[in-house]
Amino acid sequence: MSWEETPPRVMSLHGEKSPFSVDVAGCPLADRMRPQKLDDFVGQSHLLDKGAPLRQAIETGRPHSMVLWGPPGTGKTTLARLIAHYCQAQFISLSAVLAGVKEVRAAVDKAQRVRSEEGYGTVLFVDEVHRFNKSQQDAFLPYVENGTFIFIGATTENPSFELNNALLSRCRVYVLKCLRVGDICTLINRALADPEQGLGRRSLTMAETLCQRLAEAADGDARRALNLLEIASDLAEKKTIPEELLNQVLRGGVRRFDKGGEAFYEQISALHKAVRGSAPDAALYWLCRMLDGGCDPSYLARRLVRIASEDIGNADPRALRLALDAWEAYERLGSPEGELALAQAVIFLSCAPKSNATYKALNAATRDAKAYGSLGVPLHLRNAPTKLLKELGYGNRYRYPHDEPEAYAAGEHYFPEEMGQPCYYEPVSQGLEIKIAEKLARLRELDRIGRKPR
Structure with missing residues (x-):
């Protein structure tokens, strides 16, 4: 089944392990080390510090529908689980990668039944919510609206581009940040010391400098750090993780980057x-x-x-x-x-000296080209390769600049008459455009006084 649920139970808010804890046997270290209370949550202090609005909503048991937007391994799933724990609600998790209409309906039915029969609320967590298409996202709207469940979507992509406006209007977006190196070091040391869910029962140690290297290699991703630590611990033959072993585990890692994301x-x-x-x-x-x-x-x-x-x-x-x-x-x-x-x-x-004069000129000329439509080319600018065209006035009174003093036909017009004489290109006072500006200023002055250059 592509969705996961936690049975509704009255959940303690005083630090005991929550009822949604999973059996640690066979679970990855990153899953075992999920914090059981807000005070143990590492990172995201801008959202979860004492007095922060989100923390107050969670601690008072009155959370709202939301979208958690951030890179992988920053605590989106863990935060959603903690919200369900603190508001004493059933937790249902869907993966938008695997789930379809059938799973969504089953989750809605479960939430409605638990609400009507047992009086519990539901937190519906949708991981990778941006993978749902627009119509699938719309399916959640009435149930968010009538309070059937608290909707929490998690995404690594910009919600403004990937989620429906209707869904966004019913949710508050919280931005989760990459974890700092110090935060990840805290998680690593906690995993090494925890005898029940971490590696403490093995009495493994690792030098602080190596812990720092591992934290840096994780690139802000707590899950990556704990996965790498678990691999290193599995390969360690003694009670310590040596530098040579860590080098092997870290070999080939790349920084966070998502082509096209x-x-x-x-x-x-x-x-x-x-x-x-x-x-x-x-x-x-x-x-x-x-x-x-x-x-x-x-x-x-x-x-x-x-x-x-x-x-x-x-x-x-x-x-x-x-x-x-x-x-x-x-x-x-x-x-x-x-x-x-x-x-x-x-x-x-x-x-190099900077100028956006060409960029601005192109945009301005493009706007006019679209706004004025298909204006005809002035007759004096048209070629006259045939007798008929000459008789029609093509090329009549055209002034050939090379025959003019300084090779400039002062006062000549090159725009359609309907446009006047707009100015698009305005050189800036940087680099070669200083000289270009001086030249254009001189030519425009000649045009203004309506005389030819001497």
């Missing part, structure tokens, strides 16, 4: 903004973070080309060429040699 877009946004902000060290760090996480370097190269035009443009036209050269160098060299070219481009783009 929330972490991906957060990190590429950080890279782009660091380059735009002329912060080469930070930009290089985010480049390395993404490469370390498994991002396709060709994607990064394409993004650098975009940055060269969007944020530098004509302030330093070399930026676009260098970004293209870095892309070509990576395609020819591959990894890891080609990554050096990407790093060179990131540093150059970060240090």
